[in-house]
Amino acid sequence: MATPSNKLDIPLQRCPDLYIKVCTPKGRGVYATKTIPAKTVIDVCPVLVLGVEENKSHIEHTSLFHYTYNWPITDFDGNKQVAQAVILGLGSMFNHSTQDQNVVWERDPERLIITYRALRDIPVGEELCISYGSHLTFKDADAPVAPPPEEELEMFNQIQFD
Numbered sequence: 001m002a003t004p005s006n007k008l009d010i011p012l013q014r015c016p017d018l019y020i021k022v023c024t025p026k027g028r029g030v031y032a033t034k035t036i037p038a039k040t041v042i043d044v045c046p047v048l049v050l051g052v053e054e055n056k057s058h059i060e061h062t063s064l065f066h067y068t069y070n071w072p073i074t075d076f077d078g079n080k081q082v083a084q085a086v087i088l089g090l091g092s093m094f095n096h097s098t099q100d101q102n103v104v105w106e107r108d109p110e111r112l113i114i115t116y117r118a119l120r121d122i123p124v125g126e127e128l129c130i131s132y133g134s135h136l137t138f139k140d141a142d143a144p145v146a147p148p149p150e151e152e153l154e155m156f157n158q159i160q161f162d
């Protein structure tokens with residue numbers, strides 16, 4: 001058996017208890033086939049960092065735009081910039097959840113990978129979701145539904161007089 005010998009080599013790890021469900025309200029998504037314990041490594045994904053110009057001139061005009069992550073880089077003059085990166089492996093399949101994120105991710109800029117881990121126990125059948133932050137480019141299928149105004153007023157009255 002060969003093991004990685006260089007410290008920059010990347011041992012891969014993917015949780016096997018997953019499947020991609022198609023035709024969900026968010027398109028395709030990653031779901032658990034078994035309960036996944038908190039802190040389990042879900043996937044280690046290599047990334048492809050795009051040049052800032054390449055991204056602006058080309059990628060932003062394609063569907064790939066909806067799959068890229070911000071990626072901090074330092075240019076040749078030592079200036080810090082935010083580039084974009086395409087995440088290979090399962091990373092590009094995780095949908096967003098505002099209220100029920102159950103997967104966290106961590107960049108490794110030196111080795112050009114992202115590691116995804118379970119934030120808590122994920123029960124069988126649940127979708128694995130990350131957070132894309134607060135600037136979404138689509139209508140959030142998980143957004144909390146605001147109560148109709150009369151119901152809101154009733155709730156307010158209850159809080160005041162109960």
Ligand SMILES: C[S@@+](CC[C@H](N)C(=O)[O-])C[C@H]1O[C@@H](n2cnc3c(N)ncnc32)[C@H](O)[C@@H]1O
Pocket residue numbers: 025026027028029066067092093094095096097098138139140141142
């Ligand atoms: C990185 S892709 C995720 C995989 C994608 N669902 C697919 O089928 O290829 C990001 C896209 O998924 C969809 N998506 C992710 N989270 C969503 C959410 N909370 N509500 C609605 N659509 C979502 C949006 O179309 C978004 O541009």
